[in-house]
Amino acid sequence: MIKSQLESIRQAAAEKIASAEDRAELESLRVAYLGKKGELTAILKQMGGLSAEERPVVGQLANEARTYLEELIALSLQRFKSLEKNARLAGETIDVTMPGTPVPRGHKHPLSIVLDEVKEIFLGMGFSVASGPEVELDYYNFEALNIPPGHPARDTQDTFYITENILLRTQTSPVQIRYMESHKPPIRIIAPGRVYRSDAVDATHSPLFHQIEGLVVDRGITMGDLKACLEALAKELFGQATKIRLRPHHFPFTEPSCEVDVSCFRCGGEGCSMCKGEGWIEILGAGMVHPQVLRNGGIDPGEFSGFAFGVGLERIVMARYRIDDLRLFYENDIRFLSQF
Ligand code: PHE
Numbered sequence: 434m435i436k437s438q439l440e441s442i443r444q445a446a447a448e449k450i451a452s453a454e455d456r457a458e459l460e461s462l463r464v465a466y467l468g469k470k471g472e473l474t475a476i477l478k479q480m481g482g483l484s485a486e487e488r489p490v491v492g493q494l495a496n497e498a499r500t501y502l503e504e505l506i507a508l509s510l511q512r513f514k515s516l517e518k519n520a521r522l523a524g525e526t527i528d529v530t531m532p533g534t535p536v537p538r539g540h541k542h543p544l545s546i547v548l549d550e551v552k553e554i555f556l557g558m559g560f561s562v563a564s565g566p567e568v569e570l571d572y573y574n575f576e577a578l579n580i581p582p583g584h585p586a587r588d589t590q591d592t593f594y595i596t597e598n599i600l601l602r603t604q605t606s607p608v609q610i611r612y613m614e615s616h617k618p619p620i621r622i623i624a625p626g627r628v629y630r631s632d633a634v635d636a637t638h639s640p641l642f643h644q645i646e647g648l649v650v651d652r653g654i655t656m657g658d659l660k661a662c663l664e665a666l667a668k669e670l671f672g673q674a675t676k677i678r679l680r681p682h683h684f685p686f687t688e689p690s691c692e693v694d695v696s697c698f699r700c701g702g703e704g705c706s707m708c709k710g711e712g713w714i715e716i717l718g719a720g721m722v723h724p725q726v727l728r729n730g731g732i733d734p735g736e737f738s739g740f741a742f743g744v745g746l747e748r749i750v751m752a753r754y755r756i757d758d759l760r761l762f763y764e765n766d767i768r769f770l771s772q773f
Contacts (some may be wrong), residue, residue, distance in 0.1 A: 435479060435491050442472050443498045450505045456513045463506050473499060543773045544643060544762055547670075547750045548625055551645055554669045555623045558662065560647070563622040565608035567629070571598045573607035577729040579685035586685050591631040593640075601629035605646035606686060609722070609741055612648065613730025618737050619651040625746065636758045643746035650722065650732060650739030656689070659719055659740035663693055667716075670749060671698045678713055687720025687741055699755075707755065714752050717744040 446466045453459045466473050477495050480488055541549070552562055565573075580586045590603035608624035624646040632638040649658065660679065667675045676696040684690040694715045697708035704710040719742035724734035747759055754773070756762075761769045 435476060435483065435487075436494060439473075439476055439491070439494055439498055442466065442476065443501065446472075446502050447505055450502065450509055453509060456510065459506060459509055459513065466502060467499060467506075473502070540773070542762075542770065543750050543754060543756075544746055546773060547753060548643070548645070548746055550670065551666070551744070551746075551749075552623070552625070554666055555647070558621075558665065560621045560623050563608055563612050563624045564626055565602075565605070565611050565624060567602055567627050568595060569600060569602040569607050571600060573610050574600060574602050574604070577610040577726070578606055579723055579725055584685065592629050593631060603630050604628055605644040605743060606741070608646050609648045609686075609726065610730050613650065613727070613732050618732060618739075619649075620739070621649050621651075623647050634760065636760065639747070639759050639763065641763075642759075645744040645746055647719075647742040647744070648722070648739065649741075650727070650737050652737060654721075654738045654740055656721060656740070659721070659742070662740075663717070663719065663742065666744075667695045670753065671695055674698075674701065676702070679719075682718060682720075684718055684720055686723050686726045688723045690718070690720035693717045693719055693742070695752075698752075707752075716749055716752070717742050719743070 446462065449462050450459065453462060465471055468474065473495065477492075480491060480495075483491060556562070574592075575581070575584070575587060592603045593601045595601075605624050605626050605628060608622075608626075612620065612622055612624070625643065626646075627641055628644050629641055632640055634640065647662070649662070660677070664677050667677045674696075675698060678694045678696070679691040680694065682690045682692040692715055694713035696702045697705060697712050697714055699705050699707040700712065702712040704712045708714050719740065722739040722741050727734040727737060727739065747762060750756065750762070751759065
């Protein structure tokens, strides 16, 4: 009696499992047959009424039926899983011919645009690009450039000190010394980089700005070479009609020294708001490398001479694009940056 009941439950369950249509149906079949209140379980509960001989036989049959149904369910579950996976994969297929989502592209910062141009101009004249540390020794930033402790030039280049002897460089000129120490003439380099001064921020001052140092050392270098070199730079940067003007000046590490102006490219020298009525715009400091500075770099001033210059990058970029506030370079305002 129980045996035939078992057999018919087994068959009915097997058929239903085979024709189950999804995982939920499969699960409810599992509960209906094998769960705590399931049909198969109910049969087992009737076993108390069986004889001692029958009980193990029926017990074994019931267990076999359970194992059989469990296997069927597991197989079916497997099938549903792989069907689901295939459906998911089909849904995820990418149509590579669909138009993409446009990604906004950035571009170079105006300071980098002009710096790269300056590099190209000098590379074209046979210069190479050198660099030095921004955290610099007092020796390279000041002493080796003829600015001993107590020298008034230190006041105009007040900076941020790490220790008494280590500071954030106030100029790119220390690269002159470092480069001469490790290279023999002929030397022809530019050294662009960040410099620091303890200045309050306003439209024309920033505690961080950029300079481009230039250094040429060889036999027979004169002020004429300096002038020709800077004239070439000015014409390339601001247009062939640009003139330059050298005004006497003083730097402790060049002798003689000058400041260099370019003719105002807006008014051509007439005087306008751009050049504040002057007709000229100052862009750099320069001069012939002081003999003691050559010596400090390990170069004999009896045999070699040289010129050096230091351009303020922000200043030429402002002149070039008619930008009237230095702070715009550092604020990362996309409305400003996207204009270049
Ligand atoms: N280092 C100078 C400054 O920051 C500029 C300079 C460089 C002048 C090289 C002469 C020669 O003002």
